[in-house]
Amino acid sequence: MASGQQERAQAAAITPGGQPVDVERAPADRVRGLFDGRRLSPGQRRIAQYLIDHLTEAAFLSITELAERVGVSQPSVTRFATSLGFSGYPALRDALQPLALKAVAGAPEGDENRRNELQAAVDAEIENLENVRRLLADTDRVLDIGRDLARSVPLTVLGLRISVSLAEYFAYAARRIHPDVRLVTRGGSVAYDALLQSRAAGGTWVLAFAMPRHAKETLAAMRAARSAGLRIALITDLTLGPLVDEADVALTAGTGSRLVFDSYAAPGVLAAALLQAMADADPERTQARLEGYEQVAEQHNFFL
The missing domain is CATH 1.10.10.10 (Winged helix-like DNA-binding domain superfamily/Winged helix DNA-binding domain)
Known part of the structure; x- marks a missing residue:
């Protein structure tokens, strides 16, 4: 300056x-x-x-x-x-x-500043959720994506580095309503191998999560998926850039950046909405799989 x-x-x-x-x-x-x-x-x-x-x-x-x-x-x-x-x-x-x-x-202001900074972080997340609410107003778009993901057998879910937690959440829930969900949380040749296998098995779509800080290996994995013939749905905080350019469809959800580490309320809600869209795409399969899982859970006493 x-x-x-x-x-x-x-x-x-x-x-x-x-x-x-x-x-x-x-x-x-x-x-x-x-x-x-x-x-x-x-x-x-x-x-x-x-x-x-x-x-x-x-x-x-x-x-x-x-x-x-x-x-x-x-x-x-x-x-x-x-x-x-x-x-x-x-x-x-x-x-x-x-x-x-x-x-x-x-x-x-000392102590009051510290308290208010935490409240400011929550306020920022509320704004992120409001943006997701506006995004979900276009229900046809979300339902179309959910239908495409539901029809992809297998369905690959990709999340590397900090995005692993979101990918694991989505894959864990999706397995309850989808017959073959494959989770990829490692980049490089491991991701490439998994993507090739998914395509060879008949998969047509990958759902990728890309949260800050955006990893180069995520972009490399998305390009590998495209070269293998897979289509890509992306959940990210970005509206522009190479990750968005590589995706067939991108859904944007902001991350909370007021604290030392990002918070993911909005991407989590968006992921849950996409799971709902997948469930609604094939209600008979969804109901049968959920009932089957509950029977297994009761038989093996999974929960308290």
Whole structure:
């Protein structure tokens, strides 16, 4: 950031992109505004949270002191500042200091900030769920996808790295209503082999989950699926990009990014809605499989 822009940031509390920040907002809220819309790594979120929670002190720390307080390396702090659009940590600190001085002049916020940050994370997830609600207004689209997945025998479910948990949930439930669900949670040649086998067995579709941080091996697996002749349905937080380009159909559900690690309320609800669409696509098969499973569960005393 040029020195003149730094001065304007000090005077008016602007973002590095030049957008003014509401001067009536609390200082901690204005600091949060610097991070909104940014895709930060877990380590970078720790730095951001430290700056929010300790603004009046952190804004005057050297890069060495801040790195030690947060428990990260100095290059990590530099990368964090540049990811926000600043030329480096000194420019970020220059933008934070007038906010810190305003916080000192006002009422202490410390513990309240921490409580409100957790509530803000929930509020962000509520907004993500509202977006899914709007997406599901087009019931025909979701039902069509569910019908295609239900007809694919076998059906392959792909989820790598952080997306494994969503893929496992979907596959676990789908096996109750679908005769052959194959879960792929490892990339590379293992994924390629599983996809080739699925296609050779008569499968036509793959359902892929791709959540941040988006793995290159997910894109490679999707391309392998396409080269094998499989079609791809994708659940992701993205609306554009190579993952979406590779999919035949993409359903978008935002992830909660206010905490150190993402939360997945919206993708989870979207996955459950797609399971419902699969169940509705073949109600007789669904009913028969669910009743059969309940008989087995009762016979073997699976549950309390």
